[in-house]
Amino acid sequence: MPNFSRRAVLMQLGASGLAALTPGASLAQNRYADLDTQPWSFLDGNEARFLASMADVLIPEDDFPSASQAGVVDFIDLQLAGPYGKGAGLFLEGPFRDGAPEQGWQVDHTPATLIRTGIARLESGDTRLVDLDASEREDFVTRLSEGEDFDLGDVPATTLFDEIWSLVKEGYFSDPIYGGNKDYAGWRMVGFPGAHAYYADLVDKNAPFPAPPRGIAHVPGSSRSASTSRALTGSDADTQQEEG
Amino acid sequence: MATELPKTDVVIVGAGWTGLAAAKELADAGQRCVVIERGDWRHDATNFGAPEEHDELKYARRKEHMIDTPTKTLSFRNNSDQTALPMRRLGSFLPGKGLGGAGIHWNGQLWRPLPSDLQMRSHYAERYGESILDGMNVQDWGVTYDELEPHLDFFDRVCGTAGVAGNLNGETQEGGNPFEGPRSADYPNPPMKASPPLQMFRDTAAQMGYNPFHMPSANVTKAYENAYGAQLHPCTYCGFCERFGCGYFAKADPIICIYDVVKDHENFELRMNSQVLRVEKSADGKTATGVTYIDENGQEVFQPADTVCLNAYALWNVHLMLVSGLGTPYDPETGEGTVGRNYAYQTIAAASVFFDENVWSNPFMGAGALGMTIDDFNGDNFDHTDLGFVGGGYISANQTNGRPINYQPTPPDTPSWGAEWKQAVRESYLHHVGIVCHGSSVAVPENYLDLDPTYKDAYGQPLLRMTFDFPENDRKMSAYVLSKAEEIARNMDNVRAVGTVNRAAEGESYSVVPYQTTHNTGGAVIGTDPATSVVNRYGQMWDHHNVFVFGACLFPQNLGYNPTGPLMGLAYWTLDHMKNDYLQNPRPLMDA
Ligand SMILES: Cc1cc2nc3c(=O)[nH]c(=O)nc-3n(C[C@H](O)[C@H](O)[C@H](O)COP(=O)(O)OP(=O)(O)OC[C@H]3O[C@@H](n4cnc5c(N)ncnc54)[C@H](O)[C@@H]3O)c2cc1C
Ligand code: SF4
Numbered sequence: 001m002p003n004f005s006r007r008a009v010l011m012q013l014g015a016s017g018l019a020a021l022t023p024g025a026s027l028a029q030n031r032y033a034d035l036d037t038q039p040w041s042f043l044d045g046n047e048a049r050f051l052a053s054m055a056d057v058l059i060p061e062d063d064f065p066s067a068s069q070a071g072v073v074d075f076i077d078l079q080l081a082g083p084y085g086k087g088a089g090l091f092l093e094g095p096f097r098d099g100a101p102e103q104g105w106q107v108d109h110t111p112a113t114l115i116r117t118g119i120a121r122l123e124s125g126d127t128r129l130v131d132l133d134a135s136e137r138e139d140f141v142t143r144l145s146e147g148e149d150f151d152l153g154d155v156p157a158t159t160l161f162d163e164i165w166s167l168v169k170e171g172y173f174s175d176p177i178y179g180g181n182k183d184y185a186g187w188r189m190v191g192f193p194g195a196h197a198y199y200a201d202l203v204d205k206n207a208p209f210p211a212p213p214r215g216i217a218h219v220p221g222s223s224r225s226a227s228t229s230r231a232l233t234g235s236d237a238d239t240q241q242e243e244g
Numbered sequence: 245m246a247t248e249l250p251k252t253d254v255v256i257v258g259a260g261w262t263g264l265a266a267a268k269e270l271a272d273a274g275q276r277c278v279v280i281e282r283g284d285w286r287h288d289a290t291n292f293g294a295p296e297e298h299d300e301l302k303y304a305r306r307k308e309h310m311i312d313t314p315t316k317t318l319s320f321r322n323n324s325d326q327t328a329l330p331m332r333r334l335g336s337f338l339p340g341k342g343l344g345g346a347g348i349h350w351n352g353q354l355w356r357p358l359p360s361d362l363q364m365r366s367h368y369a370e371r372y373g374e375s376i377l378d379g380m381n382v383q384d385w386g387v388t389y390d391e392l393e394p395h396l397d398f399f400d401r402v403c404g405t406a407g408v409a410g411n412l413n414g415e416t417q418e419g420g421n422p423f424e425g426p427r428s429a430d431y432p433n434p435p436m437k438a439s440p441p442l443q444m445f446r447d448t449a450a451q452m453g454y455n456p457f458h459m460p461s462a463n464v465t466k467a468y469e470n471a472y473g474a475q476l477h478p479c480t481y482c483g484f485c486e487r488f489g490c491g492y493f494a495k496a497d498p499i500i501c502i503y504d505v506v507k508d509h510e511n512f513e514l515r516m517n518s519q520v521l522r523v524e525k526s527a528d529g530k531t532a533t534g535v536t537y538i539d540e541n542g543q544e545v546f547q548p549a550d551t552v553c554l555n556a557y558a559l560w561n562v563h564l565m566l567v568s569g570l571g572t573p574y575d576p577e578t579g580e581g582t583v584g585r586n587y588a589y590q591t592i593a594a595a596s597v598f599f600d601e602n603v604w605s606n607p608f609m610g611a612g613a614l615g616m617t618i619d620d621f622n623g624d625n626f627d628h629t630d631l632g633f634v635g636g637g638y639i640s641a642n643q644t645n646g647r648p649i650n651y652q653p654t655p656p657d658t659p660s661w662g663a664e665w666k667q668a669v670r671e672s673y674l675h676h677v678g679i680v681c682h683g684s685s686v687a688v689p690e691n692y693l694d695l696d697p698t699y700k701d702a703y704g705q706p707l708l709r710m711t712f713d714f715p716e717n718d719r720k721m722s723a724y725v726l727s728k729a730e731e732i733a734r735n736m737d738n739v740r741a742v743g744t745v746n747r748a749a750e751g752e753s754y755s756v757v758p759y760q761t762t763h764n765t766g767g768a769v770i771g772t773d774p775a776t777s778v779v780n781r782y783g784q785m786w787d788h789h790n791v792f793v794f795g796a797c798l799f800p801q802n803l804g805y806n807p808t809g810p811l812m813g814l815a816y817w818t819l820d821h822m823k824n825d826y827l828q829n830p831r832p833l834m835d836a
Contacts, residue, residue, distance in 0.1 A: 057661075057662065058661040058662065059661070059666055060662065060663050060666065062663060062666060062667065064666075064670070084306060087314070088314070089306060089307065089313060089314070089333060089334070090313065090314060090332050090333055091313045091314050091317045091330050091331070091332045091333075092314065092332070093330065093699060093700065095698065097327065097329060099329045100321075100322065100326065100753070101755065101757070102320075102322055102753050102754065102755035102756065102757070103320055103321070103329045103331075103756065104331060104332060104333055104335055104755070104756050104757045105332045105333045106329055106332065138662070141661075145660075145661075165661060169649055169652070170301055170305060170649050173300075173648040173649040174299075174300060174301035174305075174649055175299055175300070175301065177299075178301055186648060187648065189666075189669075189670050190648050190652075190669060190670060190673035190674070191673060191674045192608050192646075192647070192648045192673070193608060194295075194298075195294065195295035195298035195299070196294070196295050196298075197294065197295075197298055197480070197482035197483055197484060197608065197609075198480045198481075198482065199480065199481040199482065199483070199606075199608075199609035200437075200478065200479070200480050200481050202481075202606070202609060203437050203439050203481040203606075203609040203610075203614075203643075204437040204438055204439060204440070204443075205440075205604075206440040206602075206603065206604050207604055208604055208606075208674070209606055209608075209609075215295075216295045216296055216298065216299060
């Protein structure tokens with residue numbers, strides 16, 4: 001298993017354009033620096049940079065953090081290392097044939113091999129997504145989402161796009177115990193109060209909900225989830241999620 | 245060779261809503277029941293507690309409570325010209341696995357059929373002339389609303405259903421559904437609360453001359469002791485309902501409503517982690533002798549039984565019949581045979597309503613059956629003359645699923661990612677409601693279930709193969725009902741935008757990818773003619789009189805309602821005839 005430091009990857013990401021692109025990136029980098037002793041569980045440095053760049057086109061920074069600032073790359077890393085990445089939710093018996101879109105997933109890949117293979121083929125030339133400027137990145141992601149002019153062998157571009165976009169949204173909005181939604185970034189953005197849910201007295205009132213979010217492992221009296229750092233110890237990946 | 249166990253009176257395949265109801269009723273009637281369930285044991289008290297259960301990634305996205313697709317799935321194609329391919333990932337529907345079946349992660353929207361729904365062919369033929377049904381396999385159920393009513397009522401008291409009666413013993417009641425069939429008793433519990441968008445929907449629909457009412461709900465509104473003496477508690481509107489188990493004992497489910505009151509019965513035995521492979525037949529093929537299954541240790545076992553009950557969920561009941569050679573498979577070329585015939589689904593469309601910042605919908609406060617509904621465009625509650633279709637659907641403002649990974653409403657023309665998307669999600673999330681059109685689905689000769697010629701499941705059995713697309717009738721129906729929903733949406737106050745989605749839009753094919761409903765129906769339908777039904781009007785197989793069939797596979801075509809109310813009414817109807825007639829004198833209950 002590759003053992004790249006998160007910090008090294010995100011430093012490079014900052015150096016190669018993200019910091020210039022988004023004013024808050026250096027802040028984010030400091031946040032990631034907390035984790036610089038943690039190895040990636042599945043990704044290698046290039047994959048992480050690709051995913052961070054793409055995720056930040058999909059969910060860029062504004063008043064609320066970008067996807068990578070909210071821990072989405074960490075989330076994806078853990079997901080791909082765990083049962084989900086290994087295809088725990090997929091029927092993978094052959095034969096494999098191209099299907100109609102209505103027939104759904106028909107590639108002979110797990111999510112982990114799909115993303116690994118897809119990124120390797122996208123990045124096989126000289127250019128790296130991370131090195132492109134903001135409008136070029138956006139253009140790249142648009143073309144990928146439309147499946148245009150990419151020949152990725154047995155990885156359909158739209159399947160790859162859909163899988164990454166799905167993981168990015170999951171990482172931005174799932175409970176922080178999975179490593180994303182850092183400091184409840186996604187939940188604060190939309191106003192979702194989280195896992196401690198008792199609304200019998202409020203459901204018929206036309207009023208905003210008064211309290212900040214609390215996750216499954218919320219630290220009482222704080223604005224944080226306890227498990228963010230635990231979830232990021234990588235080796236926990238298999239026990240974080242037993243399903244697929 | 246399979247180990248043969250001592251014979252039991254009744255073997256029941258599946259421990260969901262219908263299987264546990266069968267076990268309870270038959271055990272009480274003195275029958276030794278063995279229930280065989282392929283999934284794990286679990287319980288609301290020990291497995292569904294908050295906050296751990298309130299994990300959208302684990303349950304709603306990774307679908308922890310649901311069927312294990314790598315082991316068991318089906319193959320799918322839109323039409324016979326295509327090659328069916330395995331549904332490799334769950335999407336359009338989410339069958340259950342484990343104690344309680346899909347009944348633990350359902351919404352609890354608990355409906356009754358309209359009287360005319362159960363006599364669909366004769367009703368439409370009489371009102372509009374038979375030709376309105378040309379090209380469709382629409383049929384009567386062979387059992388009437390009046391016959392089912394006591395059983396529908398009993399299931400309301402098993403669940404503690406919350407609602408406002410619209411028709412009590414023939415008298416129309418204020419605030420209820422004026423179109424419903426007569427109820428012999430009021431709902432056991434008062435209706436759910438109404439969130440602000442639901443109040444607005446109610447007021448607007450009433451102003452437009454429609455008849456809004458609270459959706460009937462098996463999310464219980466008060467402390468309630470059910471018909472079996474089990475205790476339920478009031479709903480907290482936690483919003484982690486469908487796709488989740490309820491740790492508050494507030495959502496009626498088969499575990500707390502039935503299993504808890506039968507688990508210690510001397511006539512009840514439950515075998516978990518055991519996969520039934522097939523029903524075995526006697527030498528003359530006229531009866532079943534029991535079932536062969538793989539037990540929790542991976543051993544093949546034969547369980548002999550006098551009576552076999554199929555309670556494995558609509559799709560898997562049909563699969564078991566096909567792999568066991570029960571009944572005659574449907575042949576779409578000749579139109580002959582019945583097993584797999586009349587597969588239908590649910591036709592879903594929705595209007596998406598975006599409010600200004602004065603309306604706080606707070607979509608995370610919700611419950612599986614929190615809805616305000618009109619039934620004015622369901623069934624034959626409206627005049628179908630010259631509309632070019634039959635059937636209809638209910639229109640309901642629902643507040644059930646506002647969890648942020650799955651629920652990111654954005655107004656029409658918003659890009660699907662990027663800065664503008666992010667801004668739109670942020671502005672819309674707390675100020676939005678969906679109005680669903682929950683439409684019926686007619687049976688047509690081209691839509692059916694059979695066995696896949698290529699793909700096999702983990703047990704080495706051919707996959708069930710589904711051939712389905714939305715019939716033209718239902719596309720027209722859906723467009724029509726959606727136009728009514730959109731009109732209501734546009735008439736509501738404080739609305740800044742309205743979007744629509746129609747799964748059965750002209751030019752689009754049914755897809756197994758986006759979730760629609762787990763309301764797969766037909767394939768082993770009920771009726772009075774063995775040429776067009778698999779079971780007689782008592783749920784007994786025409787060809788094998790000691791096999792009884794339960795679940796939505798019995799529906800000749802699908803209603804505009806969710807299936808569990810109707811299918812549980814049928815279940816208690818069948819069980820009544822088993823207990824009070826068949827078991828004393830086993831034989832075909834109707835002449836073929
Ligand atoms: C997300 C969701 C929401 C829903 N909401 C509603 C709603 O609001 N209103 C409504 O009316 N309905 C709803 N439904 C549908 C409802 O859950 C089903 O109608 C109901 O559970 C059917 O009961 P059943 O007994 O036929 O099958 P199930 O409850 O599914 O039970 C079947 C059991 O059989 C087992 N089994 C299958 N094959 C075998 C085998 N070969 N050997 C051993 N065991 C086997 C399965 O593991 C399962 O536990 C919903 C379903 C889902 C998934
Ligand atoms: S919404 Fe109500 S019924 Fe549904 S899970 Fe929450 S408490 Fe239970």
